[in-house]
Amino acid sequence: AQKITQTQPGMFVQEKEAVTLDCTYDTSDPSYGLFWYKQPSSGEMIFLIYQGSYDQQNATEGRYSLNFQKARKSANLVISASQLGDSAMYFCAMRELVSGGYQKVTFGTGTKLQVIP
């Protein structure tokens, strides 16, 4: 079963508009963490934002915010005021403890965002 699901293979957004990238997850670990990464065409993985399962408030980092709905098991990334440099692949990832107490980090299939001038 897929642990992390990103249902949008590709998205377009007009420059200066906001965009939401979807992510749903599944885990039995109560102490999980969720990450979003950006991967530009250069290939590097850039960490954007983190949400812990016990965090009461939605995480924000500059133009990035995370719409965390724990009961729905969703952690959508919201990018406000899109810029041309935001064009990239975006990955949602989950850290969870598996049997034995080890940390496992799994990723979704990604969403390719293209910002239109």
Add this chain to the structure above:
Amino acid sequence: DVKVTQSSRYLVKRTGEKVFLECVQDMDHENMFWYRQDPGLGLRLIYFSYDVKMKEKGDIPEGYSVSREKKERFSLILESASTNQTSMYLCASRPTGLTVQPQHFGDGTRLSIL
């Protein structure tokens, strides 16, 4: 800054060869990971390690093995390379703890099996 270094950026090997991909990190992280990245499939976890000489299978371990003899080094081994192992391979490291600490990634190795 954390540095994760993968030994090769590009690698071309032949079917049936034994292939070694090396990864070294310089921040004393306990956890290290190997992923492969394919279009439309995202990053898939092959193996991970939480300590020296310790390893756990990820979601797609078949055809791969790993070695972690020293804390800073995590090697991925393709025992007998096949064409379906042509892919981008990414190594990552992370400290232990339920913290905001993200994984730190290497630049990736683009492996072609002919």
